[in-house]
Amino acid sequence: MDVMESIVNRFSCRSYKADPISSEMLMKLVDAGRLAPTSRGLQPWEFVVITNVSTLRELAKQVDSGRFISSAAACIAVFCRSDTDCAVEDGSAATENILLAATEMGLGSCWIAGDKKPYQPVVEQLLKTPPHLKLISLISLGVPAEVRPADRKRKSLEEVLHWQCF
Numbered sequence: 085m086d087v088m089e090s091i092v093n094r095f096s097c098r099s100y101k102a103d104p105i106s107s108e109m110l111m112k113l114v115d116a117g118r119l120a121p122t123s124r125g126l127q128p129w130e131f132v133v134i135t136n137v138s139t140l141r142e143l144a145k146q147v148d149s150g151r152f153i154s155s156a157a158a159c160i161a162v163f164c165r166s167d168t169d170c171a172v173e174d175g176s177a178a179t180e181n182i183l184l185a186a187t188e189m190g191l192g193s194c195w196i197a198g199d200k201k202p203y204q205p206v207v208e209q210l211l212k213t214p215p216h217l218k219l220i221s222l223i224s225l226g227v228p229a230e231v232r233p234a235d236r237k238r239k240s241l242e243e244v245l246h247w248q249c250f
C-alpha cells in the first residue's frame with residue numbers, strides 16, 4: 085500500500101477484534117510517529133504504548149469520547165513537552181503518521197482527542213506522566229471489526245481548493 089492508498093483507506097475504526105498486536109508492530113508505529121516533522125526540529129514528544137487490559141479499560145472509563153478503547157488491542161498515548169509553542173501541531177503530525185502506518189499494516193485505528201479535554205489530567209495521572217509533558221492524543225488500535233463507511237462525508241475538492249488566491 086502506498087501513502088495515498090493509506091490516506092484513502094484510513095478511517096476512524098471504533099470496533100476491534102480480540103487479536104493482539106505484536107510488540108514489533110507497535111514499535112514500528114511509534115517509529116512512524118517519531119519520524120514526523122516538528123517545529124524547529126525539537127521532537128518534543130514521548131509515546132506510551134498501552135496493551136495492559138486493565139489500563140485500557142480504565143482509559144475507556146475515563147475518556148468519554150473513547151469508550152471503545154476497551155475493545156482495542158492497544159492504545160498509543162502521544163505526549164509533548166508543554167513548554168514548546170507547537171506542542172499540539174507536533175503531536176498531531178506524529179498522530180497522523182501513526183494512523184497512516186497502522187492503516188498500511190491492516191490495523192484499525194482512531195484518533196482520540198487529548199489536549200484541552202476534561203479527562204486530560206486524569207489520563208496523565210493514570211499513565212504517571214512527568215509534569216513537563218501533556219497529553220496530545222490517544223490512538224486506539226486493533227484488528228478492525230468494522231469496515232470503512234462507503235460515504236466519507238468529505239467536502240469536494242472543488243469546494244476547498246483555490247488556485248493562487250480566494
Ligand SMILES: Cc1cc2nc3c(=O)[nH]c(=O)nc-3n(C[C@H](O)[C@H](O)[C@H](O)COP(=O)(O)O)c2cc1C
Nearest residue numbers: 094095096097098148149150194195196197198236
Ligand atoms: C483532533 C481530533 C480529535 C478527535 N477526537 C476523537 C474522539 O475523541 N473520539 C472519536 O471517536 N473520534 C475522534 N476523532 C475522529 C474524528 O471523529 C474523525 O476523524 C472524523 O469524524 C472523520 O472520520 P474518519 O476519521 O473516519 O475519516 C478525532 C479526530 C481528530 C482529528
